[in-house]
Amino acid sequence: MKEKFLVLMKSEWIKISHYRSFQILTLAYIVILMLVYIFAQRFVTNITIQSNDTAIAPFARLSFYHPQSIWQNFTYVAAYFKIFPALLIILLITNEFSFFTMRQQLISGMSRKDFIAGKLLVVFMLSLGIVLLIGVAGFILGTIHQGTNNISLINKGIWFLPIHLLELVTYLSCAMLVAFMLRRSGIAIIAFVLYSLIGERILKFLMPGDSGDYLPLNAAGSLIPLPNNEITTLMGLSFRNTIEISTVATCLFYCCLFTVLVYLIIRWRDA
Amino acid sequence: MLSKGAKLILLSGQFLFKQIFVISPVDKKNGKLKIILRMTPNQASATINERQSFQAEEILRLEGLGKKYGRILAVDNLDLRILKGQVYGLLGLNGSGKTTTLGMILGILQPSRGKYYWFGEPARPTTYKRIGSLLERPSFYPYLSATNNLEIVALTRGVNKIEVEPALQMVDLYKRRNHKVQTFSYGMKQRLALASALLGNPEVLILDEPTNGLDPEGIFEIRNIITGIASKGTTVLMASHLLDEVQKTCTHVAILQKGKKKYSGAVGDLLNGGETLELSANDMQTLERLVMTLPEYSSHKVSNHLLELKMNVKIDAAEVNRFLHQHGLSCSYINIHKQSLEQNFLEILQQSTE
Numbered sequence: 001m002k003e004k005f006l007v008l009m010k011s012e013w014i015k016i017s018h019y020r021s022f023q024i025l026t027l028a029y030i031v032i033l034m035l036v037y038i039f040a041q042r043f044v045t046n047i048t049i050q051s052n053d054t055a056i057a058p059f060a061r062l063s064f065y066h067p068q069s070i071w072q073n074f075t076y077v078a079a080y081f082k083i084f085p086a087l088l089i090i091l092l093i094t095n096e097f098s099f100f101t102m103r104q105q106l107i108s109g110m111s112r113k114d115f116i117a118g119k120l121l122v123v124f125m126l127s128l129g130i131v132l133l134i135g136v137a138g139f140i141l142g143t144i145h146q147g148t149n150n151i152s153l154i155n156k157g158i159w160f161l162p163i164h165l166l167e168l169v170t171y172l173s174c175a176m177l178v179a180f181m182l183r184r185s186g187i188a189i190i191a192f193v194l195y196s197l198i199g200e201r202i203l204k205f206l207m208p209g210d211s212g213d214y215l216p217l218n219a220a221g222s223l224i225p226l227p228n229n230e231i232t233t234l235m236g237l238s239f240r241n242t243i244e245i246s247t248v249a250t251c252l253f254y255c256c257l258f259t260v261l262v263y264l265i266i267r268w269r270d271a
Numbered sequence: 272m273l274s275k276g277a278k279l280i281l282l283s284g285q286f287l288f289k290q291i292f293v294i295s296p297v298d299k300k301n302g303k304l305k306i307i308l309r310m311t312p313n314q315a316s317a318t319i320n321e322r323q324s325f326q327a328e329e330i331l332r333l334e335g336l337g338k339k340y341g342r343i344l345a346v347d348n349l350d351l352r353i354l355k356g357q358v359y360g361l362l363g364l365n366g367s368g369k370t371t372t373l374g375m376i377l378g379i380l381q382p383s384r385g386k387y388y389w390f391g392e393p394a395r396p397t398t399y400k401r402i403g404s405l406l407e408r409p410s411f412y413p414y415l416s417a418t419n420n421l422e423i424v425a426l427t428r429g430v431n432k433i434e435v436e437p438a439l440q441m442v443d444l445y446k447r448r449n450h451k452v453q454t455f456s457y458g459m460k461q462r463l464a465l466a467s468a469l470l471g472n473p474e475v476l477i478l479d480e481p482t483n484g485l486d487p488e489g490i491f492e493i494r495n496i497i498t499g500i501a502s503k504g505t506t507v508l509m510a511s512h513l514l515d516e517v518q519k520t521c522t523h524v525a526i527l528q529k530g531k532k533k534y535s536g537a538v539g540d541l542l543n544g545g546e547t548l549e550l551s552a553n554d555m556q557t558l559e560r561l562v563m564t565l566p567e568y569s570s571h572k573v574s575n576h577l578l579e580l581k582m583n584v585k586i587d588a589a590e591v592n593r594f595l596h597q598h599g600l601s602c603s604y605i606n607i608h609k610q611s612l613e614q615n616f617l618e619i620l621q622q623s624t625e
Contacts, residue, residue, distance in 0.1 A: 011426045014419050015412060100410035104467075107377040108427040109400035271379035 008118040009125075016122065021091055029084040030133065036077055037137050040064045041145065065145035071157040072227045074138050075164035078130070079224060082168055083193070085126050086175040090188045093119060093179035103271040112266050119176055120259060127168035131161050163223050163243050170220040170251040173258040180262045216258075219250040328355040329391055330475055330506045331376065336385035338371050338530075345371040347530040348385065353508060353523075358501045360521035360538070361510040362616060368530035369510035370407055373479050377404055400428050403468035404477040409460035413453035417444055417463055420452055421470065430471035438466040442496070458489040465496060476500060478509045482516060494520060518542075518612040526619055534619050541615050548580040548588060551604035552595075561598050565591065579608070 016022045041064045064073055096102040105115060142153045175192055182188040196217050204212030212218060223243070333351040337344070346368040353359050361369045374380035376387050378394055389398045411420045421435040439445045442462040452460065461484065468476060481497065482490040497520055501507050511517050517524060518538060525535040534541065552558040555576060562571055562580050569581040580591070588607050595602060610618075 007426050007429075011423050014415065014423055014426075018412075018415050018419060020414060095412070099412055100408065101412060103379045103406070104410040104424075105427050106379050106396075107399055107402075107404045107406060108424050108467075109396055109398075109402075109429070110427045111396035114396070268381065270374070270381060 004114065004117075005121075008114065008121055012118050012122050016092060019092070019095075022088060025084055025088050029081060029130075032084075033078060033081055033133070034137060036081075037074065037141055040073075040077065063145065065142045067142060067146060067152045067155060068157060069227050070138050070142050070153065071160040072224060074134050075160040075167075075224050076227055078134050078164060079167060079221065082171050083196070085130060085168065086172055086192060086196075087189060088126070089119075089123060089172050089175045090179040090192060091185055092122060093176060094183055094185035094188055097183040098185065102266075106271050112263065116259065116262055116266065119262075120173075123169060123172040123176060127165050127172060130168060131165045134164065135161055159243060160224055163248070166248065166251050166255075167220045167223045170216060170254050173255050174216050174220075177258045177262055180265050214250050216251075216254040219247055219254065223247055223251060329353075330355050330357075330389070331508070332388045332391075333372075333376070334386045334388075336372065336375060336387055337383050338368075338375060338380060339383040345530050346375070349527075349530070349532055351525055351532065351535060353506065355506055356504050358497075358507040358520060358522045359509065360517035360524040361508065361527060362512070362514065362517055362524055363510075363527035364512060364620075366529075367512075367527040369512075369527060370479055371530075372527070373404075373406060373477055373508070373510055377402070377406060377477065379406075400471070401473055402475045402477060403470065403473035404479075405461075405464045405468045405481060406477070406479045409457075409464035411452045411460065411463065411467075414451060416449045416451055417455075418448045420463070421467055424467045424470055428471050434470055438470050439463075441469065442466040443492070457484045458486065461485060461489070461493070465493065469500070473505070475506045475508065478507065480511055480513075481509065482511075482513065490516070514611070514613040514616055524612075526616060528620055538612065542609055542612065546581075546586050546610070547608045548582070548586045548591060549604065549606045549608050550578045550580060550591075550595075550602055551576055552600055552602050554600065557600055558595070558602075561595055561600060562591075565594060577604070 044064050064070070096105075102115060106112065139153055146152070174196075178192045178195070179185075179188045182191055200215050200217050203215055204218060206212075207215075213222065329352065331351070331353040333349050336346060336349040336351075338346040349368075349372060361372065363369050371380060375382045376389075376394075378396070378399060387394065390401070392398075412423075415423075417439060418435055421438060422432055424430075425432055425435055436445065436448070439448050442465055444459060444462055444466065447455070447459065452463065455463065461481070465478075465481065468478070476497075478497070482493050485493060494516065497507060497509070501520070501522075507520075509517070509521065521538050523536065524538050524541060526533045550558060550562070555573060555578065558578055559571065559573060562568060562578065565580075565582065567583040569583045571578055571580045573579075580586075586607060588605055592602060592605055
């Protein structure tokens with residue numbers, strides 16, 4: 001089992017580490033996310049100043065890096081950029097079809113289960129890498145801006161990191177399913193972007209009651225709620241700052257469902 | 272279960288007569304045992320060994336294999352048996368079902384009907400680690416180097432990474448090992464695909480149109496590599512529509528037409544079957560009359576003062592000449608003409624069309 005895991009890891013690493021699109025998209029993702037994290041405080045400060053111009057009583061200065069909210073802030077913001085790794089997953093999977101390398105691996109003795117396991121491994125490792133990146137950025141920027149020791153950053157808010165991992169895995173699993181279904185990179189990217197931007201909203205609108213909340217990307221997106229701050233409180237908005245178990249369970253269910261669907265697709269379809 | 276009496280007969284047979292008896296089940300009518308086979312232990316052992324080796328030598332068996340794409344029947348009820356060490360050619364025109372057949376036995380296409388057995392058992396993913404294959408076109412990650420691509424194949428097949436370099440050397444790509452595959456010509460990609468198929472010294476090699484798109488020099492090189500591999504005892508299954516290639520490389524051949532098998536057997540048999548004797552004499556009418564009286568005469572035709580004779584057995588030119596001489600006719604020209612595989616192939620296809 002361990003040996004198989006290592007073989008899949010090595011094999012997938014060779015494929016992605018030399019892939020130019022992977023290097024560009026990863027670099028773009030890291031740069032954009034870090035710039036957002038670095039300049040987010042300026043944005044928040046501007047909002048506070050503008051609000052103070054019209055407010056009856058001035059707001060206290062909001063901090064993007066406050067130890068109590070840093071993890072929620074960081075993961076919430078990062079969620080807006082998850083399309084980057086999703087595109088990467090779609091490209092990596094559709095490449096296997098356009099280069100006919102999936103069939104080559106199957107005739108070289110790789111089982112269909114192992115092939116999917118390899119792709120799931122990429123999904124998980126990529127998500128884990130992103131979460132680790134956010135974690136490191138949070139510790140560094142949190143320490144710099146708060147001037148406190150790192151210990152204060154380790155609070156219950158740190159749970160948002162593994163929850164963001166689940167969000168990413170769910171989102172990327174959905175991208176994986178679309179890639180396996182459509183096989184062509186262009187079509188798969190368009191379909192996934194359209195579904196995530198419009199498709200699910202239409203479905204949610206058409207579905208009765210709150211059942212639309214349980215759609216996959218919607219469930220993944222609602223894992224980390226909008227962070228509360230003084231302004232939202234003053235506007236009478238109060239978002240939950242806890243993690244909902246039912247949403248976590250929904251996401252886990254979708255991860256399993258997407259994996260099974262992918263297996264069924266490549267089990268019964270000619271490679 | 273044998274009764275005590277039957278066991279006693281068997282034991283006494285072994286000790287007293289040094290023979291083994293194979294006994295039929297008790298006859299219900301008279302209740303007696305019947306000896307249906309008697310042999311010495313050595314003979315029995317030889318028979319068992321022969322049976323075992325016979326079974327062990329079977330590499331691939333296809334039973335009624337079929338594939339439908341919608342209404343189109345790509346492969347129809349195909350039976351085939353390939354034994355160890357054979358270099359088997361799958362011949363057929365484009366669209367005859369060769370690649371589909373290979374796709375099914377390699378597990379990437381789902382058969383619509385029938386079964387296939389590798390090494391005597393239904394295929395599992397691990398089975399394919401014993402088989403090297405090149406299907407349809409060379410399939411590699413274009414942005415990776417030749418070495419990286421082969422490393423992925425080595426990892427999948429469970430082959431040591433050390434074997435990558437010798438494989439590249441064998442197909443003369445060692446100097447280009449660190450170059451991206453997207454910079455390779457088609458011939459180089461084809462050679463890389465062959466190196467990938469040969470990684471880990473597979474027991475069976477499956478090649479689909481291995482010389483497709485190659486220049487004459489490339490064809491010669493690939494053919495030499497395949498012949499070299501086959502001479503080491505590796506079983507080879509090769510699909511091709513290049514008859515000359517099959518004739519030069521294969522020991523056995525199966526001819527497919529519109530997904531159906533039209534012929535299977537040794538290449539030599541196919542070529543001998545198409546043997547004709549070309550004869551010429553001053554008196555062509557007597558010659559024609561005499562050849563029709565030959566004991567194993569099959570057919571003949573005359574054109575341009577040349578008689579082409581076909582017989583039901585392997586032609587012995589000396590024997591025919593002697594026969595004609597005994598009947599007072601001297602031949603001015605006599606020659607055995609072997610039909611090429613191409614002629615036989617076309618004949619078989621034509622027969623089945625008729």
